[in-house]
Structure formats: structure tokens, C-alpha cells
Amino acid sequence: MLSLYIATRKGIWIASSEDRRTWALRGPSFLGQQCHHVVLDPRNRKTLLAASRQWHLGPTVFRSDDGGTTWKEAATPPQFPKGEPRGRAVDHVFWLTPGHASEPGVWYAGTSPKGLFRSDDGGVTWAPISGFNDHPEQAKWVGSDKDETPDGGKLHSILVDPRDPAHLYLSMSGGGTFESSDRGGSWRPLNLGVDMDFAPPKTDGTEYEYGHDPHCVVQHPTSPDRLWMQNHCGIYRIDRPSNRWVRVGRAMPKEIGDIGFGIVTHPREPDTAWVFPMDGSGDWPRTSPGGKPAMYVTRDGGETWQRRDEGFPREQAWWTVKRQALCGDARDPIGLYLGTTNGELWATTDEGASFSCLFRHLPHIYSVTVGEPA
């Protein structure tokens, strides 16, 4: 069975299907709570973690071991140390990433304000990762409130190298992308080649090391040296060990541009990626350009991009698809799923040849993730 975990501004819904043609929708859970991310543990295909807050109350993480029927709150949710010198307090947990396959029970969480946390017991207790949160340069990396999204800065796209549990990436809006080779003990920026058109060129001609605005970064599961990034300033690709990103989005049609929130790669084809462009011109409406939704796909590493819009509305559809609301399954052919801020869930099960709307009338969708529960 395939399940879509839909986290919204007002609760969680779960859509399930055996054949990806007929879907059943369950929910809501946590009605009235702001749920930023719900993720199935791919290691046991059983544990679900949900990042939640409530308008009045503090942030927390819930765990379910029965497919989302019942939930139990973390005994110690992610939180900064009491009395820490910068006075930080977690406003909301934004991102959840299961740890390496060899480390069952390990999870990572990214928060707003930007902080990195780890659980070693399947999300029951969480501890700050001091190597990042207390790094001497961290305050500069994360910037000020001018380097945040409207509801706070975001630490997101926590990636665990499938070859090495100590090799991690994270990204921040704003702040940039960073890498660790020692399980988070130390970090270094990884932003060369990434544009930053919201800052003047440095007077010495060098590039900014950090301060960029990656919206979403994904790592190819079977070619982990290949990362894809959808940034505030374009679409990028990097092939490690190179430290330089390449703006492959320059090959996108000029009238569409290469601005967006989410990006997803094909689980078996590292040269294939999909994006959902948004209007990043003028007042930055962040809607489908021209009110005409479309995905774009590259199958050659970003050299060329093709429009995919069959089944989408032809006009007057001013969608926004947030960075966590675009995902793909691993079936053949793969399915892609996108959730809109006006509560619609769209899917393609033929790799973008055609799209159909699975559900309407949900609340503002923050994230959609996919899993195959046991």
C-alpha cells in the first residue's frame, strides 16, 4: 500500500491506495493544529513522526506506531538548552528526517528559529546538536530576522548520506547549505556557485560563503554524490566532491524562470528531476506563472527542461506549492504528488504525462510525503 502523509495548516490527513488509482482519505488528526511535516520511517515502515504546534501552544513532535490512528507526544520535544546565551526557543519544528539505515531510531529535526536536533530513540526524546547550534559562526550563518521567511527562519532539507551515517547536509532559509562529515560535530558551508541576487556583489570580488536561500535540496538515493537544489535564486545541481553548484535552471524557458520551492529527483535516474516553477518576478506572488500550473522535468541533468501540464487547469489557477509539498514515490513508473496552499492534492502516476486532482477542499497544505507502510 502507498500512503501520502498530508500535513496542513489545520491538521493531518493520510491518503492511501494500493493501485494509485483509487484513494481513501483518512483524517483529520490534530484538527486545528499547524502540522509542518509528517514522515514515515522507511527503516521499519511503521513509525510515523509528526511535527506540530498549535497557534497558542508550544511546538512538539508526535509519534504513531499504528499508521496514524493513535499518537503519543514526545517526552522531550526539540528545545534549546535552558539559559543558553542567545535565548533561543523553538517556535516550531519544521522538518523531520529519518536517520541512516544502520541507525534505527535515529531521527533529525530542523526548527524555526534555525536549529538542528537529534533523537536516538525514535522521536521520544530529542537533544540539540551543539556542533551546529552552538558553532561559533552559527549566528552569522543564520543571519537576522531579515534572513527569515515570514513566519520565521527555517532549517530544512536535512540529508543523511546513504553511504555514511556521519555525512550530513542541511539547508537554511536563509543561510545556505552546510555539510558535516562527523555526525554534526562540525559544519562547513557549501554554497559556491549559488546566486544571491538579494545582496550586492562583495567588493573584493569573492563569492559569499553563506547567506543564500536554498528552498529545498535533495540527494539522489543511489548516486548520493548528486544533489539537486531549488533555490530562491534558481535551480542548481552539484556533483560531489565538487564544491561548486551549477545553475542548471538557466536552461528553463525565460518566460517561466527557474524560481520555485520544491524539487524532486527520480529514485533511479540521477539525471532526472522535476520542479514546480513559481512566479518570482515583481512582487514575488509565488504562484504558478500566469496562473497556468505546470511541472518541468529534466532527464539530462538540467541541460534541457520540458513542460508537463496535461490535466492541470489551463488558466486562472494561482497555485502555490510549498517546499515540502512536492514528492515522488519509488514505483515504476514513479508517481509525483503535489499539495497546494489552497488545499488541493494533485498526482501523476505516469511521470508527468498527465495529472489528476485526488482531493480538494483540504486546508492550506504545508507538506506531502510518501511512504509504503508495512
Place this chain on the structure above:
Amino acid sequence: MSAVGDPRRGTRVIVPTQLRGYTAGASEVTAAGATLAEVLVDLDRQFPGFRFRVIDEQDRVRRHVIIFVGGERCDDLGARVPAGADVQIVGALSGG
């Protein structure tokens, strides 16, 4: 007679709807403590997780929570809870 609450007597705590998931639906509970901090610790002992939803890790009352002690707004966890005074926790105007 002491002016502060007697921990053995307990303080009536009025719980907003947003927190009744912790109190098995109860709109009023009793907690022990001579100060607001102590009352919150006792609430968390009885209803695990309750305190962190109301008070952040730096001991600040969360932005959209208002606490009244004896009918007066109170952000000071060190404040005394007078004998017979209620503690009322309110979800402030928020959301949309």
C-alpha cells in the same frame, strides 16, 4: 496565617480548551505550589508535556498564552500564588 498558597491545599487551575487534551478533558484541575513556577511543575507532573506547551525552554510564557493569577495577568513564574487564588491559563487571540 500565610498569604501564600498552601501546597497541601492546592490551587484551582482553569484550563483552556487547547490544553484539555492533557487533562483528559477537564476544564479545572488542582495543582500544588506556592509560586506559579511550582504550580506549573506540578501540572507537568500530573499531565506530562503540559508545561512545555505553555512555557518555553527559556522560562518565558509563550507568546499566545496568557496566565492570570488571582485575576491578574502574570508573566513572572516566580510570582506567589496567594491562598485561594485561581490560576487561569488562556489561549490569547491568535490564529486564523
